[in-house]
Amino acid sequence: MRITSLAELQAAVRGAPRVVARGAGTKPALATPPDGVLVLDLRGLSGVLEYEPGEFTFSALAGTRVSEVESLLAENGQYLPFDPLLVERGATLGGTLAAGLSGPGRYRFGGLRDFILAVRYIDGEGALVRGGGKVVKNAAGFDLPKLMVGSLGQFGVLYELTFKVFPRPDAHVTVRAVLPTLAEALAGLLRVYAAPLDVDALDLWPAPDGSGCELWVRLGGPETVLPARAERMTALIGAGETMSGPGEAEAWRALCELAWVPDGWGLVKTPLAPGRLLALNRELPPEALRRYCAGGNLAWIALPDPRALDSTLTALSLAGLIVLGAPGRPRMGVHPGVPFEQRIKAALDPHRKFPDFNPVA
Amino acid sequence: MLPALARLYPPERLLAQPGQLAAYESDGLTAYRARPAAVVIPATQAEVIETVRLCHQHRMPFVARGSGTSLSGGSLPIHDGLLIALNRLNRVVRLDPIQRLVVVEPGVINLDVSKAAAPHGLYYAPDPSSQQVCTIGGNIAFNSGGAHCLKYGMTSNHVLALKVVLADGEIVELGGESAESVGPDLVGLFVGSEGLFGVALEITLRLLARPEKFETVLAAYHSLAAAGEAVAQVVASGLLPGAMEIMDRLAIQAAEAAVHANYPAGTEALLIVELDGEAQQVAAEFHQLRGVIEASGAFEVHVARDAADRARIWKGRKSAFSAVGRLSPDFIVQDGVVPRSRLGAALAEIERLSARYGIRVANVFHAGDGNLHPLILFDGREPGALERAEQLAGEILTLCIRLGGSITGEHGVGMEKRDYLPRMFAETDVDAMHRLRLAMDPLLIANPGKMFPGGEAPALRHVGLHPLEKAGVIERE
Numbered sequence A: 001m002r003i004t005s006l007a008e009l010q011a012a013v014r015g016a017p018r019v020v021a022r023g024a025g026t027k028p029a030l031a032t033p034p035d036g037v038l039v040l041d042l043r044g045l046s047g048v049l050e051y052e053p054g055e056f057t058f059s060a061l062a063g064t065r066v067s068e069v070e071s072l073l074a075e076n077g078q079y080l081p082f083d084p085l086l087v088e089r090g091a092t093l094g095g096t097l098a099a100g101l102s103g104p105g106r107y108r109f110g111g112l113r114d115f116i117l118a119v120r121y122i123d124g125e126g127a128l129v130r131g132g133g134k135v136v137k138n139a140a141g142f143d144l145p146k147l148m149v150g151s152l153g154q155f156g157v158l159y160e161l162t163f164k165v166f167p168r169p170d171a172h173v174t175v176r177a178v179l180p181t182l183a184e185a186l187a188g189l190l191r192v193y194a195a196p197l198d199v200d201a202l203d204l205w206p207a208p209d210g211s212g213c214e215l216w217v218r219l220g221g222p223e224t225v226l227p228a229r230a231e232r233m234t235a236l237i238g239a240g241e242t243m244s245g246p247g248e249a250e251a252w253r254a255l256c257e258l259a260w261v262p263d264g265w266g267l268v269k270t271p272l273a274p275g276r277l278l279a280l281n282r283e284l285p286p287e288a289l290r291r292y293c294a295g296g297n298l299a300w301i302a303l304p305d306p307r308a309l310d311s312t313l314t315a316l317s318l319a320g321l322i323v324l325g326a327p328g329r330p331r332m333g334v335h336p337g338v339p340f341e342q343r344i345k346a347a348l349d350p351h352r353k354f355p356d357f358n359p360v361a
Numbered sequence B: 001m002l003p004a005l006a007r008l009y010p011p012e013r014l015l016a017q018p019g020q021l022a023a024y025e026s027d028g029l030t031a032y033r034a035r036p037a038a039v040v041i042p043a044t045q046a047e048v049i050e051t052v053r054l055c056h057q058h059r060m061p062f063v064a065r066g067s068g069t070s071l072s073g074g075s076l077p078i079h080d081g082l083l084i085a086l087n088r089l090n091r092v093v094r095l096d097p098i099q100r101l102v103v104v105e106p107g108v109i110n111l112d113v114s115k116a117a118a119p120h121g122l123y124y125a126p127d128p129s130s131q132q133v134c135t136i137g138g139n140i141a142f143n144s145g146g147a148h149c150l151k152y153g154m155t156s157n158h159v160l161a162l163k164v165v166l167a168d169g170e171i172v173e174l175g176g177e178s179a180e181s182v183g184p185d186l187v188g189l190f191v192g193s194e195g196l197f198g199v200a201l202e203i204t205l206r207l208l209a210r211p212e213k214f215e216t217v218l219a220a221y222h223s224l225a226a227a228g229e230a231v232a233q234v235v236a237s238g239l240l241p242g243a244m245e246i247m248d249r250l251a252i253q254a255a256e257a258a259v260h261a262n263y264p265a266g267t268e269a270l271l272i273v274e275l276d277g278e279a280q281q282v283a284a285e286f287h288q289l290r291g292v293i294e295a296s297g298a299f300e301v302h303v304a305r306d307a308a309d310r311a312r313i314w315k316g317r318k319s320a321f322s323a324v325g326r327l328s329p330d331f332i333v334q335d336g337v338v339p340r341s342r343l344g345a346a347l348a349e350i351e352r353l354s355a356r357y358g359i360r361v362a363n364v365f366h367a368g369d370g371n372l373h374p375l376i377l378f379d380g381r382e383p384g385a386l387e388r389a390e391q392l393a394g395e396i397l398t399l400c401i402r403l404g405g406s407i408t409g410e411h412g413v414g415m416e417k418r419d420y421l422p423r424m425f426a427e428t429d430v431d432a433m434h435r436l437r438l439a440m441d442p443l444l445i446a447n448p449g450k451m452f453p454g455g456e457a458p459a460l461r462h463v464g465l466h467p468l469e470k471a472g473v474i475e476r477e
């Protein structure tokens, strides 16, 4: 059902026993409900409502394409530093927030959770509920906006979102070093992690055939000093070449579009800590492609059947989210917060109108 | 319930005599006070858990308390309830310099986290002015901020994981060691819940590498409006300073009297802008910043010469609240936020209100994020003075809401601003929050009477200095 106004949205939620919200459908694993559940297509709820560059904030309807927002911000020298994913494929703001997906840029200033300021959503009774505030700092009331990050729509249908934005660096360069093994690349990553250097993104990319590993370090800032900073970074790592210009931007853009995931394969997001990286890597099936992002805080794992990872993640006490793949239970592995989450679900969606993505239900 | 507590705690950690309780009757908002039935001082997490379970069993309202520096009455005891003082739970459980994280108990002092991390070149970014006294537990409850929020975010942006005993005794683990998560952001919901969900027992914090270089610029202006305009220009130039703070004449006077910060004489408004980061980057940005500041009409610009000079500049700013105590026997600190572009309008209106009420208002604020801190000066010995000051404070809150901002940027709603929550939020919004609260605390025993309107407010009464300060237990520097 195509929704084009707040009133329609409220009526639709009130009128159906179970609903699922969908933006552009770039993550079908998360937005395809079982039979009998009404899909609310939110692409008609689109548009930037407020944007004053001097405030570092904007508000937009949930169905607004991230690409539209990014161009508007770019005209004013600003950006969303967490590098939203699947922007060119049409991802919407609401879908991005609900899926909780941040890209490589989340390394420096934080992810979605650190940039969402306010939400308005429709609860199970069709009421419009607001949380947060449209200013860059606010401590009034419970932090509902953060709760919506990664909630997969289980507490309500997002209607309007307010984000904080930052000034975009003048330019970027990336130091790319190819190291003989993942362990050596990780050691390089940890040196960068510990250094007092301003790094925008810090990724590891093991070669599919196990023949080596690339370390990508992205630096942003005033163009005049970037070459010197890149040189310093190369010295710190002990290897590397500098990428710059359109090629550099394109390399990261392709990454954010998940262009490296083979057609038809699944993709799993797994929160990680750098100290757990080698243990996870060892347990992954050999054919799996992997990209370790945000200084080893995040693994993206591509493989033909993503569900096959469930037992591996469970054994390692890690959690996973199937971002690309067949619909079903997208959350795998271990989720210690579930008892707390179930209380929230019962409080905010007592009639279970919204999808229940509870991993242990 | 007291006998059950007496079995759990030795006498020196179970206080029930009036003389022992006096020190805990107030928090940083000394206008309110209430006497609890007892204070317990647990030394282990297990004792906290057992205590919360007893409270649940006996329907005994409780308040968790860190250092009691809340400026919104958040840690004010419940009359005849239990106060759980967490200062003994102050262990740094684990510091992992390689993964840049630290696990602490809630009673650990904010600054002690950075001290523990310092040998590894790391620090804990959120830096409330009270950081030498306030605890991580209190910071979590209020999502506390500091001067460096614009670039680095509030407390919430630095919390990775929490172990919590909910108000009904269940223990939950939220988050993990990763900066990323899947599933709803449960840590994000707990942070800022003002002690209404339960007690945080163990907190995993993210540490950052200490910036290689700082450039701290002090610019003096002949008017508050000019300083505000300079902030707008810095923002428009595309710079992202670590901090941008403004102090007005009255606040400067107070800071000078207290810590002799040597700010330029004859200043109406002082702007502090700090850049931090990688040396080469900061050098390039500093060049740009100088250009902006020099064109902004400052009559004097001073750049911190070295670390000691930088510390002196910040000492003046961070001591401003307590320093105002030298200008006036009593004051209330407000914490409203306005959109940055409305700062000028808000300050002009506060000036008008100050004149209308005949009450002096000093201003120190986080200009970078529009977070005002008007300090409303009054003498509590004058009959009706506190009530008038509170009325003025209320008008400022209403102003912030009208300008599209918030009633609190970092001090929390607490007891003080609970009647304003429903002015900022609609009924359905407050209802959703209340349902969440009930889900964590079905008996409404965790810090009842705070954040949400209604309930029995304790008598409003002026009591002067914080009792713990009088007793020499805490001080504000």
Ligand SMILES: Cc1cc2nc3c(=O)[nH]c(=O)nc-3n(C[C@H](O)[C@H](O)[C@H](O)COP(=O)(O)OP(=O)(O)OC[C@H]3O[C@@H](n4cnc5c(N)ncnc54)[C@H](O)[C@@H]3O)c2cc1C
Binding pocket: B027, B028, B063, B064, B065, B066, B067, B068, B069, B070, B071, B074, B075, B086, B106, B127, B128, B129, B130, B133, B134, B135, B136, B137, B138, B139, B140, B141, B142, B143, B144, B145, B146, B147, B194, B195, B196, B198, B199, B200, B201, B321, B322, B410, B411, B447, B476
């Ligand atoms: C001089 C001065 C300057 C200040 N400057 C700033 C500033 O720059 N920025 C800022 O944000 N604030 C500032 N504050 C306010 C205050 O310091 C902060 O709110 C601080 O976080 C409170 O910490 P505390 O340990 O004193 O907490 P308390 O006052 O003891 O408690 C605060 C709240 O936290 C709850 N709580 C405490 N521990 C726990 C726990 N373990 N689990 C759950 N709930 C808990 C309490 O119930 C209460 O609701 C300032 C205060 C003063 C007096």
